[in-house]
Amino acid sequence: MFDSKDLYLCAIYMPPDNNVFYRKYDLDVFEVLQEQIEHYSVLGNIAVIGDLNGRIGLENDFIMQDNLNVFNCNETDLLNYEPDLPSKRTTEDIKPANSFGRKILNLCKSSGIRVCNGRFGKKSETFTFQNKNGCSIIDYLLLSCDSFSIVNDFVIGDFTTFSCHAPLKVVFKLKGLTLNEICTCKTVKYDCYKWNEGFKDDVKRDLAANSDKVNELMNSLSDEPRNIDEIVNNINSCLSDIVNKYTKTEVTKVLKCDYCNSSKRTYKPIHTRQDKPWINDDCKQLYIEYRRSLKQFNQNKCEENRLILNLAKQRFKRTENSLKRRYKKQRGNMLSSMRKNKSKVLLSKIQETKKGHTKQH
Ligand SMILES: [Zn+2]
Structure with missing residues (x-):
């Protein structure tokens, strides 16, 4: 990452709370996740992304009025403790938090990670899930609260025909890769030669008109053999000057910069899809x-x-x-x-x- 730390990215799917998984395996997945976050946060930045199947509404993912009571802490606790800073978050899903949502909020409070949804502008606060029962936000990007600066952009994409979930798109800033925010496209000009059958007679006429000059140069070859290179060059340029008049055109081309290439790239389907045999x-x-x-x-x-x-x-x-x-x-x-x-x-x-x-x- 650009802040010189490694990034530990956890892609996660949390089965919904009535899922058979929880009856089969007696464990609290949020506890496991918290242990993993604690383990890896010592080593670098933490990002958790995926379907957490919980709604958090507008409730805080940080501890309010997180002031220290100095009389209850010993000195080492005091040195290591960082109180939570209030941070504004917006959301399209204003329903109150449900049971898994509360677990997400508690995880944030206890591990110092924050919900990125609704903290990166309008496009990050929208619904991530929809079906016949309604819309909700249950897919999140969670990030250590002091590493928001490693995110270049975070948006919730449009819904597609592939899923009831909308895609989450995040761009991280990498070390040594500074993204140019301005266009540095270059225009280059070069010569292009193309034979045109329509000019055949003109070329012939011009060559005939210059035949004396070429003959003269050819004769001088035997007179002054030491100047062979110069004479050959002269013959060459005499001939190419004539032909270029009819075949040369200047071409202008725009060499696109990285910024324009990445921001205006359009994705075209690689192959046209064939209909399945049963489609009518x-x-x-x-x-x-x-x-x-x-x-x-x-x-x-x-x-x-x-x-x-x-x-x-x-x-x-x-x-x-x-x-x-x-x-x-x-x-x-x-x-x-x-x-x-x-x-x-x-x-x-x-x-x-x-x-x-x-x-x-
Ligand atoms: Zn450009």
């Missing part, structure tokens, strides 16, 4: 509506748009699943009837399917 036109239309309502929700995360989105998603998923089931059943029936009658055709069908599968992945 109705299903495609439902998918288009699903994408449209997703876009609308990302622009305005109101209740109405969330309901529209989840209905559109449900309609698409239901249709796709039933088409998929029907397709697989038909394939199954076809293969089993082939097994009885035409074993060779069956083998080639199976190989075909295998090839199709490897292509898709």
Whole structure:
């Protein structure tokens, strides 16, 4: 990191509190996390990022009025103790904290880490989860309270069709890599030569007009063999001057700087996706509506748009699943009837399917 410390990054998924995991394994995952944070915070910066499945609302993740009672502390405690500093946080999720949310807040208070959501501007305070029941913030970036300066940018991205969770995007400042905040693009000019068949006669005429000059130079070769280099150069430039007149153009090109390359990069899909064999036109239309309502929700995360989105998603998923089931059943029936009658055709069908599968992945 740019502050010369190492960064210990923990990517985490915390199963929700009613999950079977907690009945199977009798342990408090937050306690384990706290132990790990204590262990690694001696070595460097700590960042925890992921789905913590708890809502914290607007409650503080630091200790309020954290003043020391000097009469209750011994001298060494006093030297090591750093009181919490109040730090403002904003949020779109204003519901009060739930049980896991309280555990997150207690973890912050006891390990000196802070919630980054809502502390890096408007784009960091938005909902991270949505489904048919509602919206919430349950995905976080937590960071040691004295290492906020290592974060260049932290935002909650748009919701996608891949998940009910929005992506968390964080940019850390690395040592020796200072990001240029200004554009240093360069314009370069160079010559480009391109033959144009249309100028053929002009070139011929010019060459003929200069033939005396070239002949003269050729003759001087035998007269003054010592000056061979100079004479050859003269012949060369005489010929190229004529041809360049018709073939040379100056090209201007912009060499993009790192700043422009990273901030304006557009991601293009590497390959065009092929529709799955069971997708039909109705299903495609439902998918288009699903994408449209997703876009609308990302622009305005109101209740109405969330309901529209989840209905559109449900309609698409239901249709796709039933088409998929029907397709697989038909394939199954076809293969089993082939097994009885035409074993060779069956083998080639199976190989075909295998090839199709490897292509898709
Ligand atoms: Zn630039």
